[in-house]
Amino acid sequence: MLDEILKSIVEMEEEEAIKKAKEYLDGGGDPQKLLEVCRDAMGEVGARFEKGEYFLSELILGGEIFKQIMEFTLPKIKSGSVKKIGKIVLGTVKEDVHNIGKDIFKVFAEASGFEVIDIGIDTPEEKFVEAVKEHKPDIVGMSCLITAGVTSMKKTVDKLKEAGLRDSIKIIIGGGRVDESVKEFTGADAWADDAAKGVRLCKQLIGVEG
Template identity: 55%
Template sequence: MTSEDFIKALVGLDEEKALELARERIEKGDDPLKILEDMRKAADKIGKKFEDGEYFVSDLILTGEIFNEIMEMLKPLIKKKKVKRKGKVVAGTVEGDIHDIGKNIVIALLEAEGFEVIDIGVDQPPEAFIEAIKKHKPDIVSLSGLLTEAIESMKNTIDAIKEAGLRDKVKIIVGGGRTNEEVKEYTEADEWADDAATGVKKMKKLIGAD
């Protein structure tokens, strides 16, 4: 059994095989972060299939169910007994994107590191992020998206946060398989990450908690 087998089962939406391989990896002591990274790779491939018209919304829903089952297995392994509280994060998937896989992986890692996380869900318009900032007063806002079209939604969200007069009150990170330095500059975010572990490291650095 290899990482490639696990990724192939996830991309093929073979729930039984994917869960079986996840259990095997956990039982043999695989690093949970490596399992999460393989899940991210699979999510990127699934997102590409969706954009190419090979997969449909029903496939994305099934993907989310499979990933969430594996996340439940991994959570006990990535949670630490006692961690110092580091800060507060509002996390959500931007408008037009219903993927919650990457977001959920990031949230699990953030909580393990001592962050308080407010998850506002998927397909969230700019107004939802603005309301969450006003209500929760987070240190960081994490904008997630797997699809290429999510980049424009990220920019619209950050523009709306600026117009609401809240931009200087929060750090913003954009995340997902289509993000890069160019996307960070285009959206005018403070940081970007295309994998969960890097995203958490960058968020810690943004608020001086690394």
């Protein structure tokens, strides 16, 4: 049954995946194992995207299927029994209101075991600083799709330095305007142009096998 659920998610069979997941749980199945299968499925979806076999539409649909299954699976898992591998504060930077890339990354990161604190879009530098102070994450993730966002990323990194927080975190940046030169300009630790790659890099940044 779990193999069938994994296949249904990977093949984008939304109704079938959700139906089988509910049947599995109703039949006394282990919600933790179902969660692991969903994570594996999302990993495969991400791998197919990186190979060019899947496109953005499949990434979004895969994320939707995952979220729907999680809605009725997570309440059945005892609090604290889901192994968290790290914590990410995530936001789209100031002057940028795009959220699709951020939201896809969030789903993939959560599927991989990260706790994600999403602080929204058009996020001022100060809000990133406050979130790092409050949540003490391992990683800060910043997204931008427009050129103006690149300057906002640099300002955010500078603010984190001024606040004495830079050395305690890793910073990853992502989005349509991001590449190696932007990483160097902003002072980030890593950059990614798709969600699956971003999550893999996050694992590497905190020493978890990617």
